Amino acid sequence: MLKKTFLACSTLLLPIMASANTELTSWGTSTSVSTLDDCPSYCTGNSDRASDGAVNQTTSYSELSNAAGFGKASAAIDGDGYTPSLKVYAESNANTGTWASAWGIQQYTYTGTGSATLELNLNLHGNVTGDGQIKGEVAIIKGDELPWTSDMATLVYELVDYNDVLGFETLFLHETTGDLAVGSISVELNEGDTFFVRADLLSNGKRSGIADGYNTFTMSFDDTSELVAATQPEEPTEPENSLSYEERLNIVKTLWQVAYEDYYFSRKEKRIVRKAARLLELEKGDARMLKKEVKAEAWAN
Numbered sequence: 292m293l294k295k296t297f298l299a300c301s302t303l304l305l306p307i308m309a310s311a312n313t314e315l316t317s318w319g320t321s322t323s324v325s326t327l328d329d330c331p332s333y334c335t336g337n338s339d340r341a342s343d344g345a346v347n348q349t350t351s352y353s354e355l356s357n358a359a360g361f362g363k364a365s366a367a368i369d370g371d372g373y374t375p376s377l378k379v380y381a382e383s384n385a386n387t388g389t390w391a392s393a394w395g396i397q398q399y400t401y402t403g404t405g406s407a408t409l410e411l412n413l414n415l416h417g418n419v420t421g422d423g424q425i426k427g428e429v430a431i432i433k434g435d436e437l438p439w440t441s442d443m444a445t446l447v448y449e450l451v452d453y454n455d456v457l458g459f460e461t462l463f464l465h466e467t468t469g470d471l472a473v474g475s476i477s478v479e480l481n482e483g484d485t486f487f488v489r490a491d492l493l494s495n496g497k498r499s500g501i502a503d504g505y506n507t508f509t510m511s512f513d514d515t516s517e518l519v520a521a522t523q524p525e526e527p528t529e530p531e532n533s534l535s536y537e538e539r540l541n542i543v544k545t546l547w548q549v550a551y552e553d554y555y556f557s558r559k560e561k562r563i564v565r566k567a568a569r570l571l572e573l574e575k576g577d578a579r580m581l582k583k584e585v586k587a588e589a590w591a592n
Contacts, residue, residue: 318349321342321395324342328387330388339355341354361389363380368522372515372518374512377395377492378393379392379502380503391494392494396490398521399519400483400485401485408477409518410513411477412473415471418501425464425502427508433456435485437489515565543564547584
């Protein structure tokens with residue numbers, strides 16, 4: 292019962308907002324929607340397009356509606372640990388095609404001591420009806436600079452050194468796959484390492500097809516306590532903490548105790564307690580110390 296209570300806590304797609312040789316040193320978002328009005332078996336004809344986004348732009352949004360169809364795309368640097376959150380929707384009429392794409396890039400620095408393995412968990416939600424597809428791609432790339440390019444394949448296979456691509460994963464949804472695809476990327480990091488998370492979400496609907504990926508492509512690290520993101524959206528100002536430091540220590544220790552009642556810390560539990568410790572403005576070392584104390588006390592009894 293306590294545990295349950297605790298846990299209740301294609302080129303048409305490419306929005307070229309800067310040239311490929313622009314070096315990104317922080318973050319960025321970009322979106323694009325395109326249509327073609329002649330898709331009997333392959334797509335040609337008149338095209339239309341809307342796009343938004345740039346280097347150091349935290350959010351972007353594009354929308355397009357015409358006789359060929361309707362599409363919209365959204366990108367934001369606001370996910371768990373300030374990862375990209377991406378949404379796309381593409382709906383076409385008979386013998387037409389609509390494409391929608393979104394991408395986001397975030398830079399991180401690993402501040403822990405020694406080496407560590409971090410896992411980035413991926414969740415792609417969506418629904419495809421008829422002739423369409425949704426594709427999510429994520430790459431983790433080591434370095435201090437990254438080419439701002441509109442093409443993931445070119446970035447990963449041509450512009451970046453092979454040894455700097457720490458991980459790369461692709462997820463697909465189409466009419467027969469269901470509405471959820473999951474994956475993960477594990478990376479080995481050393482103290483001071485700087486790297487980028489680049490995430491892309493692309494959808495297309497052709498010949499009355501609908502590709503609805505607006506229920507979001509999200510990703511989260513299993514542990515963000517020793518990661519520093521280049522950009523962190525401003526949060527509402529909170530009142531100053533009225534609790535003493537000792538009282539805040541006791542709260543976090545109680546949370547660790549509840550989480551460890553089954554002699555096991557799940558990833559979700561650790562993430563929740565660490566977030567609580569940050570909100571209570573505890574020193575990182577104190578939160579880790581309390582966790583060790585709880586484990587030692589539990590096994591001593």
